[in-house]
Amino acid sequence: MKASLKRMLIGRPLKSTELGEQKLNKTKALAILSSDALSSVAYGPEQILIVLVTVGAAALWYSIPIAIGVIILLTALILSYRQIIYAYPHGGGAYVVSRENLGVNPGLVAGGSLLVDYILTVAVSVSAGTDAITSALPSLHDYNVEIAIVFVILLTILNLRGVTESASVLAYPVYLFVLALFILIGVGIFNVVTGNVPSDLHTSIGTPVAGLSLFILLKAFASGSSALTGVEAISNAIPNFKEPAPVNAAKTLMAMGGLLAILFSGIVFLAFYYGITPSATSTVVSQIAEVSFGRNLVYYFIQGTTALILVLAANTGYSAFPLLAVNLSKDKFIPRMFQIRGDRLGYSNGIILLSLAAILLIIVFNGTTENLIPLYAVGVFIPFTLSQTGMIVKWIREKPQGWVTKLIINSVGAAISFVVTIVFFVTKLPAVWPVFIFLPIIIFAFHRIKKHYDSVGPQLRLIADEEIPPIEGNVIIVPVAGITKVVRNSLNYAKSLSADQIIAVYIAFEREDTRKFEEQWKKWQPDVKLVTLYSPYRSIVQPLTKFIDKAERLASKSNYQVSVIIPQFLPKKGWQNILHNQSSLLIHTSLLYRRNVVLITVPYHLQK
Structure with missing residues (x-):
C-alpha cells in the first residue's frame, strides 16, 4: 500500500539515462527560477511604504527615488x-565564487546564508x-498557518515528482501573474494619463x-531591496538548464531582470499616484487593483494570480536549495545523502529537509510575513556582497x-550590497539578530562534518603493506x-555458520x-552449550554485556x-511492535558500538 501511495503521489521511477529529459528550457526555467524574484513585486514596494508612512503620508513620494535606487542595484546584480x-558554468553561485576567491570560511558564510535563505524563501513566499x-x-x-503548511506539503509533492513536471505546472x-500585473499597470497608467485619477490623492x-x-x-531603501531576493537562484541552478546551459541561464537571468524592473517600478508608481498607504488587512497590490477595477x-x-505566484515562488527554493546542498556535500561540508537522486531524479533528501524546515519556521513565526522578510533579505544580501567581492578578486x-x-x-x-547589508543590521537588528546565532552554528557544523569525513577516508583506505591478523575462528x-x-x-x-563454538546465554x-x-x-x-546468568536487578543488558x-x-x-x-x-x-518489550532492540543498541563484536539479527516473521 505504501508503494502504491508513493507511486500515485510522486509517479513512476525514472531511469538514470532519462536525466537529460529533466533539463529545463528557458521558458520553464524562467517560471520556476524567477518566481521568487518576480513574486517579491507583491511585497517589495509595500516594504518601502511601511517605512515611509511612519513619518507621515506626505513622505510617500520618496518611494519614487528609492525605487530608482533599487532598480540601479538590480541592474548591477543582474550584470x-x-x-x-x-565564469562558473557548473553552478554553485555565491558559495563557489566566495570559496574559490575569498577562501573556505567566506564560502561557507555564503553557502550557509543561502541554505537558510532558501528555507526562508519557502516560508516567506507561502506566508505572503x-x-x-x-x-x-x-x-x-x-x-493562515494551516493554509501555509498545506501549500508547503503540496509543493513538496510536486517537486518530488521531478524538475520538468513541476516546471510544467508552475509555468x-x-x-x-506577469500578465495580470501588466494589465494592472497598463490600466493604471492609462487612468493617470487620461486624468481619471485625482491629483490630490498624492503629495x-x-x-x-x-x-x-x-x-x-x-x-526604506533596504526594505525595498527585499524585492531582489531570488536574483542569485539562476546562477546556482545552471546544471538544470538544457545545453548550452550557461547561455540559456544568462538569457533567462536577463529576462527575469527586465520583467522585475518593469513590474517593480510600475507598482511603486501606481501606489504613489493612487495615494496608497499600507494596511494590515489589504496588500498594496490588492488596494491598487480595487481602485482600478x-x-x-x-x-x-x-489577487488570485498574485496569491499563486507568492505561493509558487517558494519553488525557487526547491530548485536552488538541493543544488547548493549538492555542492556543499561534494566538498564534504554536509552529509553525502544530499548527493543522492530520488526516484524522479531530483535530489529528494534536500527537498524534504527544506520542506520540514520551512514548516517549522511558519509555525514559529505564526505565518507572519512581516516578521520573516528582514531575516530573509539580510540572508541573501550577505551572499550578494561576498559573491561580488569574490568576482572583484578574480x-x-x-x-x-x-x-x-x-x-x-x-x-x-x-558596494551597494554591502551598504544594504549594513543598513539591515543597523535598522532591523531586532528582526535580524538570529543571523548572529545560527550562522556561526551552521559554519561550526560544516567544519565538524568536514573533519569527520577527512578522518574517515584514511581509516577506510587500504594500505599495501599493512598487516591485518587473520581470524582464526568464530565464537557465536x-x-x-x-x-x-x-x-x-x-x-x-x-x-x-562455520563456528568453533555456539553458546546460548539465558538470563534469569x-x-x-x-x-x-x-x-x-x-x-x-x-x-x-548453555550459560545461565542470574540477574538480581532484573537487567538483561548488563549481565549479557x-x-x-x-x-x-x-x-x-x-x-x-565473537x-x-x-x-x-x-x-x-x-x-x-509496541505491544512487546523489544529486548532484542535493547541488546542490539547496547552492543552496536563494540569494536570487536559482530552483531547479527535473525528475524522470525509472525504470520498473523
Missing part, C-alpha cells in the same frame, strides 16, 4: 550574476501567498517632509580581456529468552528459573571473532 554564470488569499477572503484569516500561474514629488532623516531613507472579476483574477588576479569593465560592474554591485553467542520457534530459528542459522531473574531452564535445554538442544566482554577478551588471545546472534520476532503489522 554581476551574468558574469558569474559564464496566504496573506493575499486572506486579503480577498477575510474569513480565512485565522487559518502557467507565473506567466498569468507632489519634492514636497518637504518634516522629520524625515537619512536613516529612514536608508531603512473595483471588486469585480478582474480584481479577483489579479578579475584583479586573472585580468582577462575586458576585465576593467567587469571589475567596475562587480565593484558597484559589491545467542541470547535466548525461552524455548520458542524464534530461538530455534536463530540456532539453526548459527549452526549453518529468579534462581529457581535457572535450574528449570537448564533441565529443559538439555532435553531440547543437548549439543548447544559483561559475559560478552569476558568472551571477547578470551577470544582476542587466539584471534577468534559474533552475537540476536533472535527477534516481527509482528505482521508494524504497530504491533
